[in-house]
Amino acid sequence: MIGRPELRGALGASRALFVNVGLFSVFVNLLMLTGPIFMLQVYDRVLASGSEATLATLFLLITALFGLMGVLDFARTRVLARVGARFQALLDRRVFEAVLRRSISPDERGRHASGMRDLEAIQRALSGPAPFAFFDAPFAPLFLAAIFLFHWSLGLLAICGGLVLFVIALLNERRSREPMMAAAEASARSEGFAETLRREGETVQGLGMRGAAIARWGKLRDDTLGAQIAASDATGGYAITSKTLRFYLQSAMLGLGALLAIEQIISPGMMIAASILMGRALAPVEQAIAQWSVMQRAFKGWTSLAELLEKTPPPESRTELPTPHGHxxxxxxxxxxxxxxxxxxxxxxxxxxxxxxxxxxxxxxxxxxxxxxxxxxxxxxxxxxxxxxxxxxxxxxxxxxxxxxxxxxxxxxxxxxxxxxxxxxxxxxxxxxxxxxxxxxxxxxxxxxxxxxxxxxxxxxxxxxxxxxxxxxxxxxxxxxxxxxxxxxxxxxxxxxxxxxxxxxxxxxxxxxxxxxxxxxxxxxxxxxxxxxxxxxxxxxxxxxxxxxxxxxxxxxxxxxxxxxxxxxxxxxxxxxxxxxxxxxxxxxxxxxxxxxxxxxxxxxxxxxxxxxxxxxxxxx
Incomplete structure (x- = not known):
C-alpha cells in the first residue's frame, strides 16, 4: 500500500524524539523506585533506630529525586507533544490535497470528509498520555521482580492481578470497537446534515422546511447521543473495573504483606514497598484502558488515512511545457x-x-x-x-x-x-x-x-x-x-x-x-x-x-x-x-x-x- 509507507515515514521522522522519550522513560521508571525504597528505609531503619538525622537525610534525598523525576516526566511530555505536531505538519498538506482531489467526485462531495479529523486524531494520540503506557510497560517486569525478591507469594499475587487487568483490556478492545465506530459515524452524519442545512439556509427558510429539518437533525443528534452513551458504557465499565481492581489489589498486597510481617517472614517496610511497586507495575495496563478510546480512534484514523493516501497518490512532477497558443x-x-x-x-x-x-x-x-x-x-x-x-x-x-x-x-x-x-x-x-x-x-x-x-x-x-x-x-x-x-x-x-x-x-x-x-x-x-x-x-x-x-x-x-x-x-x-x-x-x-x-x-x-x-x-x- 502507498498510504501506509507515507504514514510510517512521517512517524519515522521523529525517531530521534522517540529515542529521547524512551531514554527519559528509563530514568523516570527507575526513579519510581524512590518511593518504595524510602518507605523501606523509614520502616526498617528510621523507626527502628529513631534517628532524626537519617530521616532528614533521606527526606532531602527523595526531594531531589522526585524533583528530577518530575522534570524528566515533564520533558518527555513536551517531546511527545512535538512528535504529534511534527507528524501532523508533515502530512497536513498531503492529506488536505488528497481530500481536495477526492472532492471532485460527486459521491465524495456528498460524504463528510474525515481526512483532516483522522490526522488530528492520530496527532492527539501521539501527543497525549496514551504513548506512556507503551514506554512504561517494559518496566513492569522490573517492578514485579522486585516484589518477588520480597516474597514469592507477593509476586504471584501481583502477576495474577496483572493478568486479570490484561484480560479486562482485551475485553475492552473487543467490546468497545463497534460501539465507538457507530458513535463516530453517527456524529459524522449529524454534523454533515447540520452543515448542509446551514449552507442551504435560504432554501430551508423559503420553503418552510425549518421545522422538518430541525426534526430530522434532532433525530440524528439523538442517534448520535445514543451511540455515544453506548460507547461510553462499553469503555467506561472496563475502565472503572480496572481502576477498582487495582486499588483492591494494592489493599490485598498490604493484607498479604501484613500477614507475612506478622509471621516475621518479611519486614513491615517490605509490605509497604510491595504495595507501591505493584501499583506502579499495573499502572500501564490501567492507563492503556483509560486511553483506549483515544487510541482506538487513532487506529481507525490510521487505517482511513492509509486508504485515502493509497487511493490518491501524490501527483507526479511533470516537465514544464511552453505557454500554449490555444489549439x-x-x-x-x-x-x-x-x-x-x-x-x-x-x-x-x-x-x-x-x-x-x-x-x-x-x-x-x-x-x-x-x-x-x-x-x-x-x-x-x-x-x-x-x-x-x-x-x-x-x-x-x-x-x-x-x-x-x-x-x-x-x-x-x-x-x-x-x-x-x-x-x-x-x-x-x-x-x-x-x-x-x-x-x-x-x-x-x-x-x-x-x-x-x-x-x-x-x-x-x-x-x-x-x-x-x-x-x-x-x-x-x-x-x-x-x-x-x-x-x-x-x-x-x-x-x-x-x-x-x-x-x-x-x-x-x-x-x-x-x-x-x-x-x-x-x-x-x-x-x-x-x-x-x-x-x-x-x-x-x-x-x-x-x-x-x-x-x-x-x-x-x-x-x-x-x-x-x-x-x-x-x-x-x-x-x-x-x-x-x-x-x-x-x-x-x-x-x-x-x-x-x-x-x-x-x-x-x-x-x-x-x-x-x-x-x-x-x-x-
Missing part, C-alpha cells in the same frame, strides 16, 4: 463521472484554434457540464484524449493547467477573502493590475467599483453577501485572470441580466479578437451569439459539429422536433431555417436584439433530437 482538440473523448459506471459523454471530437469560440448546446442532462469538467481537467477522460497545443492535459501540472485554461463552473463558488483575492484565485501575492484587467475584460469593473470597498470588499464564504449575477460576473473575471489561452464557460449566463449578458458576449468577442479560444456551454442561446463554431450534444453523444450557421441549418433540416413539443411542420422548418440564417448575421440593431432573435430561433430548433444517419459537417454519431 484545443478533443479526440474521441468518453467521460465516466467519478464513482459512476456508465459514461456521461461518448466519443466527442472537435478541434478549435486561437480566435475561435465553440458553443456547446443541447438539452438538460446532455453532457455539457461533464464536457466542461473534462476540458478544464477536473475529470479525466475514460477514453480518448483532450489536447492543448498537442499535449494531453495530464501532461500539465494542475496549477500550470489552471493558468492556461480559465474555467467558470456551472455552480459558482467564491471564497472567504476580498474581491481581488477571489479574482486572483486566492494567490498569496495578488497582481493588482492583472486583477483589474481581468475584471475589465469580464465587464465587471464598474460593478466592482460600486461595491462598498470596491476590490477590497470582503466576500463571505460562498459569496453569500452577493447576488447570483454578481457572483457569476466575478467568477468570469476569475476565469479570465492571467489571460489564459483557453477559457471554458459552463452556463455563464444562467444568472445574468441583460447588462450582464452584454458583458459576457463582449468578453467572448474580446477573447477571439486577442487570439484566445473559448468553449461556451449554453442552455440559453444568447451565450453563443459570439461563437463561430457549434457542437450539439444529445444524451451524451455528439449530433452536430461545425460552423454555427451550418449546424443551425442542419439542426432545422434534420431534427425538426421541439423540446417537449410536437414535431414541426415542413413549412415551419423552412421558415425557421430562414430565420436562423438572418439571426446568425450581424445586426445593425445591436448585439442584444441579435441575441434575442437567435434565442427565438434556438428555442424553435436547437433541441433534443432523435439520432439520425451520419451527415456532413464533422458531426459524429
Amino acid at each position: 484545443l482538440e478533443a479526440q474521441g473523448v468518453t467521460v465516466v463521472a467519478p464513482g459512476a459506471t456508465a459514461p456521461t459523454i461518448r466519443n466527442v471530437s472537435f478541434k478549435i484554434g486561437p480566435g475561435q469560440a465553440l458553443g456547446v448546446i443541447g438539452p438538460s442532462a446532455s453532457g455539457k457540464s461533464t464536457l466542461a469538467k473534462a476540458l478544464a481537467g477536473v475529470w479525466r477522460p475514460y477514453a480518448g484524449a483532450i489536447r492543448l497545443d498537442g499535449a494531453a492535459l495530464d501532461q500539465f501540472e494542475d496549477d500550470a493547467r489552471g493558468r492556461h485554461i480559465g474555467y467558470l463552473p456551472q455552480e459558482v463558488a467564491l471564497f472567504d477573502g476580498t474581491v481581488a483575492e477571489n479574482i486572483a484565485r486566492m494567490a498569496e501575492q495578488v497582481d493588482d493590475a492583472a486583477v483589474v484587467l481581468a475584471a475589465q475584460r469580464a465587464g465587471a469593473h464598474e460593478m466592482i467599483l460600486n461595491l462598498p470597498k470596491g476590490y477590497d470588499t470582503m466576500i463571505g464564504p460562498g459569496g453569500g453577501n452577493l447576488s447570483g449575477g454578481q457572483r457569476q460576473r466575478l467568477a468570469l473575471a476569475r476565469a479570465l485572470y492571467g489571460d489564459p489561452a483557453v477559457v471554458i464557460l459552463d452556463e455563464p449566463n444562467s444568472n445574468l441580466d441583460a447588462q450582464g449578458e452584454q458583458a459576457l458576449v463582449a468578453a467572448i468577442a474580446d477573447l477571439r479578437k486577442r487570439g484566445r479560444a473559448a468553449v461556451v456551454m449554453a442552455h440559453r442561446p444568447s451565450a453563443i451569439s459570439a461563437c463561430d463554431m457549434l457542437l450539439m450534444l444529445e444524451k451524451g453523444a455528439p449530433r452536430a459539429f461545425g460552423p454555427k450557421d451550418q449546424v443551425l441549418r442542419e439542426t432545422t433540416a434534420n431534427y425538426p422536433q421541439l423540446v417537449g413539443g410536437a414535431p414541426a411542420q415542413p413549412a415551419q422548418s423552412a421558415q425557421s431555417a430562414q430565420s436562423a440564417q438572418s439571426a446568425a448575421k450581424p445586426s445593425a440593431q445591436g448585439p442584444v436584439q441579435a441575441t434575442a432573435r437567435l434565442g427565438e430561433s434556438m428555442t424553435a430548433r436547437v433541441a433534443p433530437v432523435a439520432p439520425g444517419p451520419s451527415r456532413p459537417g464533422g458531426q459524429a454519431e
Whole structure:
C-alpha cells in the first residue's frame, strides 16, 4: 500500500524524539523506585533506630529525586507533544490535497470528509498520555521482580492481578470497537446534515422546511447521543473495573504483606514497598484502558488515512511545457463521472484554434457540464484524449493547467477573502493590475467599483453577501485572470441580466479578437451569439459539429422536433431555417436584439433530437 509507507515515514521522522522519550522513560521508571525504597528505609531503619538525622537525610534525598523525576516526566511530555505536531505538519498538506482531489467526485462531495479529523486524531494520540503506557510497560517486569525478591507469594499475587487487568483490556478492545465506530459515524452524519442545512439556509427558510429539518437533525443528534452513551458504557465499565481492581489489589498486597510481617517472614517496610511497586507495575495496563478510546480512534484514523493516501497518490512532477497558443482538440473523448459506471459523454471530437469560440448546446442532462469538467481537467477522460497545443492535459501540472485554461463552473463558488483575492484565485501575492484587467475584460469593473470597498470588499464564504449575477460576473473575471489561452464557460449566463449578458458576449468577442479560444456551454442561446463554431450534444453523444450557421441549418433540416413539443411542420422548418440564417448575421440593431432573435430561433430548433444517419459537417454519431 502507498498510504501506509507515507504514514510510517512521517512517524519515522521523529525517531530521534522517540529515542529521547524512551531514554527519559528509563530514568523516570527507575526513579519510581524512590518511593518504595524510602518507605523501606523509614520502616526498617528510621523507626527502628529513631534517628532524626537519617530521616532528614533521606527526606532531602527523595526531594531531589522526585524533583528530577518530575522534570524528566515533564520533558518527555513536551517531546511527545512535538512528535504529534511534527507528524501532523508533515502530512497536513498531503492529506488536505488528497481530500481536495477526492472532492471532485460527486459521491465524495456528498460524504463528510474525515481526512483532516483522522490526522488530528492520530496527532492527539501521539501527543497525549496514551504513548506512556507503551514506554512504561517494559518496566513492569522490573517492578514485579522486585516484589518477588520480597516474597514469592507477593509476586504471584501481583502477576495474577496483572493478568486479570490484561484480560479486562482485551475485553475492552473487543467490546468497545463497534460501539465507538457507530458513535463516530453517527456524529459524522449529524454534523454533515447540520452543515448542509446551514449552507442551504435560504432554501430551508423559503420553503418552510425549518421545522422538518430541525426534526430530522434532532433525530440524528439523538442517534448520535445514543451511540455515544453506548460507547461510553462499553469503555467506561472496563475502565472503572480496572481502576477498582487495582486499588483492591494494592489493599490485598498490604493484607498479604501484613500477614507475612506478622509471621516475621518479611519486614513491615517490605509490605509497604510491595504495595507501591505493584501499583506502579499495573499502572500501564490501567492507563492503556483509560486511553483506549483515544487510541482506538487513532487506529481507525490510521487505517482511513492509509486508504485515502493509497487511493490518491501524490501527483507526479511533470516537465514544464511552453505557454500554449490555444489549439484545443478533443479526440474521441468518453467521460465516466467519478464513482459512476456508465459514461456521461461518448466519443466527442472537435478541434478549435486561437480566435475561435465553440458553443456547446443541447438539452438538460446532455453532457455539457461533464464536457466542461473534462476540458478544464477536473475529470479525466475514460477514453480518448483532450489536447492543448498537442499535449494531453495530464501532461500539465494542475496549477500550470489552471493558468492556461480559465474555467467558470456551472455552480459558482467564491471564497472567504476580498474581491481581488477571489479574482486572483486566492494567490498569496495578488497582481493588482492583472486583477483589474481581468475584471475589465469580464465587464465587471464598474460593478466592482460600486461595491462598498470596491476590490477590497470582503466576500463571505460562498459569496453569500452577493447576488447570483454578481457572483457569476466575478467568477468570469476569475476565469479570465492571467489571460489564459483557453477559457471554458459552463452556463455563464444562467444568472445574468441583460447588462450582464452584454458583458459576457463582449468578453467572448474580446477573447477571439486577442487570439484566445473559448468553449461556451449554453442552455440559453444568447451565450453563443459570439461563437463561430457549434457542437450539439444529445444524451451524451455528439449530433452536430461545425460552423454555427451550418449546424443551425442542419439542426432545422434534420431534427425538426421541439423540446417537449410536437414535431414541426415542413413549412415551419423552412421558415425557421430562414430565420436562423438572418439571426446568425450581424445586426445593425445591436448585439442584444441579435441575441434575442437567435434565442427565438434556438428555442424553435436547437433541441433534443432523435439520432439520425451520419451527415456532413464533422458531426459524429
